[in-house]
Amino acid sequence: MSAQVATTTVATAVPLLAVRGVKTYYGNIIALRGVDLEVHDGEIVTLIGANGAGKSTLMMTIFGNPRAREGQILYEGRDITHMPTHEIVRLRIAQSPEGRRIFGRMTVLENLQLGATIADPARFEEDLARVLRLFPRLKERIDQRGGTLSGGEQQMLAIARALVSRPRLLLLDEPSLGLAPLLVKQIFAAIRELNEREKLTVFLVEQNAFHALKLAHRGYVMVNGEITLSGTGRELLKRPEIRAAYLEGGRR
Amino acid sequence: MSRAAHPGKRPLDILAALKSAVLAALVAFGLFSLLIGLRTDQGPTGALVLTERFGELGAFVAVAFVGVFLRELLLRDKRIDIVRFVPPVVTAAARRIIPFVGPALLVFALVVPVMFFHNRYLLDLSIQILTYVMLGWGLNIVVGLAGLLDLGYVAFYAVGAYSYALLAQNFGLGFWICLPLAGILAAFWGVLLGFPVLRLRGDYLAIVTLAFGEIIRLVLTNWQSFTGGPNGISGIARPSFFGLPFTDGEGGFAATFGLEFTPTHRVVFLYYLILALALVTNIVTVRLRRLPIGRAWEALREDEIACRTLGINTTNTKLTAFAIGAMFGGFAGSFFATRQGFISPESFVFGESALVLAIVVLGGMGSQIGVAVAAAVMLGGFEFFREFQQYRMLVFGFAMVGIMIWRPRGLVATRMPSVFLKERKIVAAEFVAEGRG
Ligand SMILES: Nc1ncnc2c1ncn2[C@@H]1O[C@H](COP(=O)(O)OP(=O)(O)O)[C@@H](O)[C@H]1O
Numbered sequence A: 001m002s003a004q005v006a007t008t009t010v011a012t013a014v015p016l017l018a019v020r021g022v023k024t025y026y027g028n029i030i031a032l033r034g035v036d037l038e039v040h041d042g043e044i045v046t047l048i049g050a051n052g053a054g055k056s057t058l059m060m061t062i063f064g065n066p067r068a069r070e071g072q073i074l075y076e077g078r079d080i081t082h083m084p085t086h087e088i089v090r091l092r093i094a095q096s097p098e099g100r101r102i103f104g105r106m107t108v109l110e111n112l113q114l115g116a117t118i119a120d121p122a123r124f125e126e127d128l129a130r131v132l133r134l135f136p137r138l139k140e141r142i143d144q145r146g147g148t149l150s151g152g153e154q155q156m157l158a159i160a161r162a163l164v165s166r167p168r169l170l171l172l173d174e175p176s177l178g179l180a181p182l183l184v185k186q187i188f189a190a191i192r193e194l195n196e197r198e199k200l201t202v203f204l205v206e207q208n209a210f211h212a213l214k215l216a217h218r219g220y221v222m223v224n225g226e227i228t229l230s231g232t233g234r235e236l237l238k239r240p241e242i243r244a245a246y247l248e249g250g251r252r
Numbered sequence B: 001m002s003r004a005a006h007p008g009k010r011p012l013d014i015l016a017a018l019k020s021a022v023l024a025a026l027v028a029f030g031l032f033s034l035l036i037g038l039r040t041d042q043g044p045t046g047a048l049v050l051t052e053r054f055g056e057l058g059a060f061v062a063v064a065f066v067g068v069f070l071r072e073l074l075l076r077d078k079r080i081d082i083v084r085f086v087p088p089v090v091t092a093a094a095r096r097i098i099p100f101v102g103p104a105l106l107v108f109a110l111v112v113p114v115m116f117f118h119n120r121y122l123l124d125l126s127i128q129i130l131t132y133v134m135l136g137w138g139l140n141i142v143v144g145l146a147g148l149l150d151l152g153y154v155a156f157y158a159v160g161a162y163s164y165a166l167l168a169q170n171f172g173l174g175f176w177i178c179l180p181l182a183g184i185l186a187a188f189w190g191v192l193l194g195f196p197v198l199r200l201r202g203d204y205l206a207i208v209t210l211a212f213g214e215i216i217r218l219v220l221t222n223w224q225s226f227t228g229g230p231n232g233i234s235g236i237a238r239p240s241f242f243g244l245p246f247t248d249g250e251g252g253f254a255a256t257f258g259l260e261f262t263p264t265h266r267v268v269f270l271y272y273l274i275l276a277l278a279l280v281t282n283i284v285t286v287r288l289r290r291l292p293i294g295r296a297w298e299a300l301r302e303d304e305i306a307c308r309t310l311g312i313n314t315t316n317t318k319l320t321a322f323a324i325g326a327m328f329g330g331f332a333g334s335f336f337a338t339r340q341g342f343i344s345p346e347s348f349v350f351g352e353s354a355l356v357l358a359i360v361v362l363g364g365m366g367s368q369i370g371v372a373v374a375a376a377v378m379l380g381g382f383e384f385f386r387e388f389q390q391y392r393m394l395v396f397g398f399a400m401v402g403i404m405i406w407r408p409r410g411l412v413a414t415r416m417p418s419v420f421l422k423e424r425k426i427v428a429a430e431f432v433a434e435g436r437g
């Protein structure tokens, strides 16, 4: 029901995150050719697209690394395009980056402590208990090194690490990559729970279009550095071009 | 080559073994033909005389040939694994002893001057070892924890030594005032080095820091009017026991405490001084590791991008690592100056940086005990093999290669996590895959 409340307020409120005409380059090569999208408070928004479309580049551009050469990124209406990455994080935007990037030689607990870098240290115990409740598997492995976790556990750790700082907006880059279907279900269920219970806004980048569109309130499709389609998750799932490009045969 | 082709059981493959042996012999010939085969000596007229030593060259090549032939034939795929030679009982016992190694070493370090009061040579060696332990621990912050490969650490050692010497000489300041000043100055230089290298990693960083070390040394050598140039600075104030000089007669340390005067008092004092300084370095490092900044250093070593996405200010994190590492180098430099009473640029050559780095790497990057043990083994080894003279470096080289083959992560390869939810437990290096995410 909370999801419905969120969608009804969408049209009027200032979006939590707005990307306006963003162009990002790697040297001379253009990776984002003017991207526009919005994420509203309380929504799950997904961005789908093929390999190399520029999804991860957009995630990193929101974090200022690489920086957008043109266009604007607004958070609660405030321009964050030129803000240093570590200050953007302080606005309570968290990210679980592509490839998980957990600290392999450090224990699960140390990884989570690092996730709480910007959080109030006095509330760490509470924050820790909260994410461990969400991913009980991590609790069993709390003193184990990150590098020795299984792929699924590493992904849980990456998400948990992003969550300990109590973000308002969570950016997830391909959390389902390389995971068994059952684990993907678990992780997506966790995302939904966070969104419904804690009103966490989620921006989810996925190649697993079927699951992502089913989970999300709204979705965008990126092709070659541009947004080509957008709509509610259900609408996009019905589009024949999406079925052809992202779903046929790949429905898992 | 054929190894990959037949991974399973294989008949004696004499031909393949011969091939490898010939190859090894060729490599040996190429390597040694100039090194061993030709020798230049100073002749009676002072000119160089070339002597040929084909016999020795032949022996080296033959040894390479036979050695590789036998290895291929007899051992083939089996790698020499030193761990297998150690019975499990010993390993299990070692596991149990590990927590007591640190305290035992500390107690031993505390009683060294009492046990060896009359062995001046050993006391001097111990002081030198402790100086390198301290330098190793200082560099360990930069290299071991933050993962920033610094080949110019000796620069901070030099800055500390010259700061103390110049402050003491020009302003007549005492050791205890100069010590923090020298540390602050070294830290300042650490930040100065840090700024231009913020974007560099790995080998690029190594080269720039190497150059930095050389620049400092060259400036010290050439700035005659300020640093005394190649002649260095002599007559640096010796340390006093909180105002009591270590001299014979009235008002000296011995007289005040009613002891018989002996120069060893000063040596023992220096010993405890460097021990205290080294322990401070250790305590600060261990403390910092548990604080957010220490965690950030270790995280930075693992993944800089992940650090940024978690809100860590990587610029400040790197600069503090450089600054704090440099500060301890500066403290050690001050100590060096007051101990020697004389310093010159010759004490601060690249070899020193390399030695300290070797101590950190051999000790197992990031391990405090490992660094201490490595410093003792290296410097003790240097002394022990002094009699072998020209073979000393050879033995040293073999030892390094051996350690890198059998313990590629250093003597103490276990990283102790800085926090635990329940009880402490050690995760050995064997169970840790290469830090991949
Ligand atoms: N660091 C980089 N340097 C140069 N080109 C890059 C870099 N990272 C990504 N690219 C290029 O940018 C494009 C978009 O990549 P990416 O954002 O990773 O795509 P996606 O996440 O959608 O698979 C690709 O063509 C890729 O080759």
Ligand SMILES: [Mg+2]
Residues within 6 Å of the ligand: A052, A055, A056, A057, A098, A174
């Ligand atoms: Mg990607």
